[in-house]
Amino acid sequence: MTEYKVALLGFGGVNRALTQLIADRNSRWADELGFTLKVVGVSDLYLGSIIDKDGLDAQALAAVPAVKGSFATLPGGNAEPANETVIRFSGADIVAEATFTNPVDGEPATTFCRWSLEKGVSVVTTNKGPVALHAQSLKALAQSTGARFEFEGAVMSGTPVIRLAKELLAGSQITGFKGILNGTSNFVLSSMENGLDFCGAVAQAQALGYAEADPTADVEGHDVRLKVAILANELLGAQLKPNDVVCKGISQITAGNIAEAAKVNARWKLIGSAEKQADGSISASVSPQLLPADDALSAVSGATNAITFATTLLGPVTVVGAGAGRVETAFALLADIVSIHNHKTASGKSS
Amino acid sequence: MTEYKVALLGFGGVNRALTQLIADRNSRWADELGFTLKVVGVSDLYLGSIIDKDGLDAQALAAVPAVKGSFATLPGGNAEPANETVIRFSGADIVAEATFTNPVDGEPATTFCRWSLEKGVSVVTTNKGPVALHAQSLKALAQSTGARFEFEGAVMSGTPVIRLAKELLAGSQITGFKGILNGTSNFVLSSMENGLDFCGAVAQAQALGYAEADPTADVEGHDVRLKVAILANELLGAQLKPNDVVCKGISQITAGNIAEAAKVNARWKLIGSAEKQADGSISASVSPQLLPADDALSAVSGATNAITFATTLLGPVTVVGAGAGRVETAFALLADIVSIHNHKTASGKSS
Structure with missing residues (x-):
C-alpha cells in the first residue's frame, strides 16, 4: 500500500477538513484509491506549527481549537508558524498549500510552492494566487524536478472542471x-x-x-x-x-x-x-x-x-x-492527490 | 509519433464521422494529442468491407456513398461484410465498434468485442448492448490480455460522464x-x-x-x-x-x-x-x-x-x-483512444 506523507500549509477550513477526512477515511481510501495519507507537518500563520516525520494524529489535529498559537498545546507543537521548516524538513512527499489568496503577487504562497517543487515535492493547492500569476513558471519548475503542480481547487472548489x-x-x-x-x-x-x-x-x-x-x-x-x-x-x-x-x-x-x-x-x-x-x-x-x-x-x-x-x-x-465549501474544497486536494497517484502508478507499471 | 491502426466495425454515421475527423485532423492530433490514426479495415453489414494493412484513404472512405455494397467500388473493397477478417487480419491496434445496439443479447457486437480483446486488441465502442449486458466479462477479458475496453460513448455520446x-x-x-x-x-x-x-x-x-x-x-x-x-x-x-x-x-x-x-x-x-x-x-x-x-x-x-x-x-x-449526434459520438471514440494513449504513454515513461 502506498502511503503519501503530506505537509499542510495553512490550517483554515480547507486543510482542517482534509485532516478530518484523513482521520475518517484512510482505510476506505486504501481500498478504493490505493493509497493512504499521513500528515507529517502543518504550519499556519495563526495557529503555529508542528512536525512529526512519523506522522501526526489526524484526529487530534483536526480537533485543535481555532485559537492563536494552539498548536503549542500539542506534543512537539509550536505557537509560531514555520512554513519553510515544514516544507524542507518534514519529509513530505506532497505539500497541500491552502494559505490565503494574494491577488497582487501570489505571495507568500508562490514561494512556498517554489520551495516544494525545487525539492521535487509535489504541490496540490486551492490557492488562486500562485496559479493565476505564476502557473507557467511553477509548472515548468515541477517538470524539471519530476514533481507535480496540481490546482483543481483554484476554480469551483472540488468540482472537477x-x-x-x-x-x-x-x-x-x-x-x-x-x-x-x-x-x-x-x-x-x-x-x-x-x-x-x-x-x-x-x-x-x-x-x-x-x-x-x-x-x-x-x-x-x-x-x-x-x-x-x-x-x-x-x-x-x-x-x-x-x-x-x-x-x-x-x-x-x-x-x-x-x-x-x-x-x-x-x-x-x-x-x-x-x-x-x-x-x-x-x-x-x-x-x-x-x-x-x-x-x-x-x-x-x-x-x-x-x-x-x-x-x-x-x-x-x-x-x-459546488463552488466553495470546506469539505468540497478539501476534496479538490484529494482529487489532485488521486491524479498524482494514478500518474505515478501508471508510470510504475512497466518497471 | 505514435500511429494507431484502427479497424472500424459498422460504418453508419458515427464511424463515418470518425473517418472524416481522421481525414481532416490527423496533423492537428499529432501536435495536440501525440498520436495519429490510420484506418486499416472497415466492415459494415450494408456497405461491405475493405482491408489495407498499409492504411486506407480516409477521405475516400468518408465519401463512399451510403449504397448497398458500395465498398466494392473502392480498390480492394468487397460488397460483403467481413467482421471477423477485419478484426483478426487487418493488423489493427484498436477496434472501433459502432454496429447496431441489440438490447437482448448484445450480439453480434459482443462477439466482435471478444474476438478483438482475445487478441489483445483494444476496443472502443459506442454500442450500449455489449456494455449493458457483458461489461464485466469484457473488462476481465481485456485485463487478461493487456487490452483496454472503453465505452464513453455508450452514455451521452461524447459528453464525458x-x-x-x-x-x-x-x-x-x-x-x-x-x-x-x-x-x-x-x-x-x-x-x-x-x-x-x-x-x-x-x-x-x-x-x-x-x-x-x-x-x-x-x-x-x-x-x-x-x-x-x-x-x-x-x-x-x-x-x-x-x-x-x-x-x-x-x-x-x-x-x-x-x-x-x-x-x-x-x-x-x-x-x-x-x-x-x-x-x-x-x-x-x-x-x-x-x-x-x-x-x-x-x-x-x-x-x-x-x-x-x-x-x-x-x-x-x-x-x-450532447446526448447524440454523429460527430459528438465519434468524439467519444476519439476520447477513448486518447485515454488508451495516455495510459500507454504514462506506462512507458519509466521504461
Whole structure:
C-alpha cells in the first residue's frame, strides 16, 4: 500500500477538513484509491506549527481549537508558524498549500510552492494566487524536478472542471468558456430576484457567511478575474495576467434591472468568460450578463457555480456544482492527490 | 509519433464521422494529442468491407456513398461484410465498434468485442448492448490480455460522464445518479410543453430525424434502461441486467399533465436513476418525474442530455451536454483512444 506523507500549509477550513477526512477515511481510501495519507507537518500563520516525520494524529489535529498559537498545546507543537521548516524538513512527499489568496503577487504562497517543487515535492493547492500569476513558471519548475503542480481547487472548489477540460475534453477543440464562478455574487443576484436590493442582499450574504466583511473581491468580480485568467491560460493557451481581464462587477445592478429582466424571462448573472478569436488571440472578461432562460447557466441559483465549455466537436458542455465549501474544497486536494497517484502508478507499471 | 491502426466495425454515421475527423485532423492530433490514426479495415453489414494493412484513404472512405455494397467500388473493397477478417487480419491496434445496439443479447457486437480483446486488441465502442449486458466479462477479458475496453460513448455520446465519474470523482463517494439520458423523449416532452399532444410531438420528432419510425425504445424508456444499467454497474458496483431496472416511459403523459406541471412551475422529465441503499443494494429505475424549477435537470430542454451525480464529499455535480449526434459520438471514440494513449504513454515513461 502506498502511503503519501503530506505537509499542510495553512490550517483554515480547507486543510482542517482534509485532516478530518484523513482521520475518517484512510482505510476506505486504501481500498478504493490505493493509497493512504499521513500528515507529517502543518504550519499556519495563526495557529503555529508542528512536525512529526512519523506522522501526526489526524484526529487530534483536526480537533485543535481555532485559537492563536494552539498548536503549542500539542506534543512537539509550536505557537509560531514555520512554513519553510515544514516544507524542507518534514519529509513530505506532497505539500497541500491552502494559505490565503494574494491577488497582487501570489505571495507568500508562490514561494512556498517554489520551495516544494525545487525539492521535487509535489504541490496540490486551492490557492488562486500562485496559479493565476505564476502557473507557467511553477509548472515548468515541477517538470524539471519530476514533481507535480496540481490546482483543481483554484476554480469551483472540488468540482472537477480544470481536469475535465484538459483531460476528458482533449481533442474536442475548446474554443472558449463562460461561467458563474463566484458563489457570493450569484447568491446576491438570486436574493435580489427574491426582492432584496443590492445592499440588503449583500448584508444577507454576510449574515449567512457567504460574503466577507469587505465584499469587494466577490461582488466587483476580482475573484472571478483570477479564475478567468487561470482557465484561459490553462485551457486556451493564453498568457493573461489577471489585470488583462476586463472586469465589471454587479454593484451597479439595481432591483429595477432585475425586475426588467424577469419580465422577459431572463436573469442577470456575473459571467467570467474567455474566447479564442479568429486571429488566435484570446479575449477575456468579467461582467454582468443578461442570460435568456434557455441558457444552461440561467437556472444556476444561489451559491452554486457552473461553467459552459464551447467545443468544436462536442458542442457546449456544462458542469454545475459546488463552488466553495470546506469539505468540497478539501476534496479538490484529494482529487489532485488521486491524479498524482494514478500518474505515478501508471508510470510504475512497466518497471 | 505514435500511429494507431484502427479497424472500424459498422460504418453508419458515427464511424463515418470518425473517418472524416481522421481525414481532416490527423496533423492537428499529432501536435495536440501525440498520436495519429490510420484506418486499416472497415466492415459494415450494408456497405461491405475493405482491408489495407498499409492504411486506407480516409477521405475516400468518408465519401463512399451510403449504397448497398458500395465498398466494392473502392480498390480492394468487397460488397460483403467481413467482421471477423477485419478484426483478426487487418493488423489493427484498436477496434472501433459502432454496429447496431441489440438490447437482448448484445450480439453480434459482443462477439466482435471478444474476438478483438482475445487478441489483445483494444476496443472502443459506442454500442450500449455489449456494455449493458457483458461489461464485466469484457473488462476481465481485456485485463487478461493487456487490452483496454472503453465505452464513453455508450452514455451521452461524447459528453464525458463515465470517465468524469470514474476518474475525476474518485474518492467523492458517489451514492447515486439521476439523468435525462434520452434526447428523443426529452425533445417530445419539450414539444408537448410548446402545445403539441404526445402523438403530434412524436411525429414532429420523427420528421426532424430525432425519433425512429418505431419510437418505442426511446419513449418507453428501454434505451434509458440500458444506460442506467451501464452506469449503475460501472459507478455503483451494481450487477444489474437491463431488465432488473424498473421501467416506465412517457407515453402515458398527457397534454393535461404537462399543463398542470407548468402551473406549479415544474416540468415532466424522463429520468433514469440509481441509488445506493442503506443496506448496500442498488435501486434503479426509469420513469417520468415531475422536477421543480430549481432542479438542475429541469431546464434541460430539447435533445440535450444531462446527469446529476450525488456525492458525499462534493454534493451534487451535474453535467449537461450532447446526448447524440454523429460527430459528438465519434468524439467519444476519439476520447477513448486518447485515454488508451495516455495510459500507454504514462506506462512507458519509466521504461
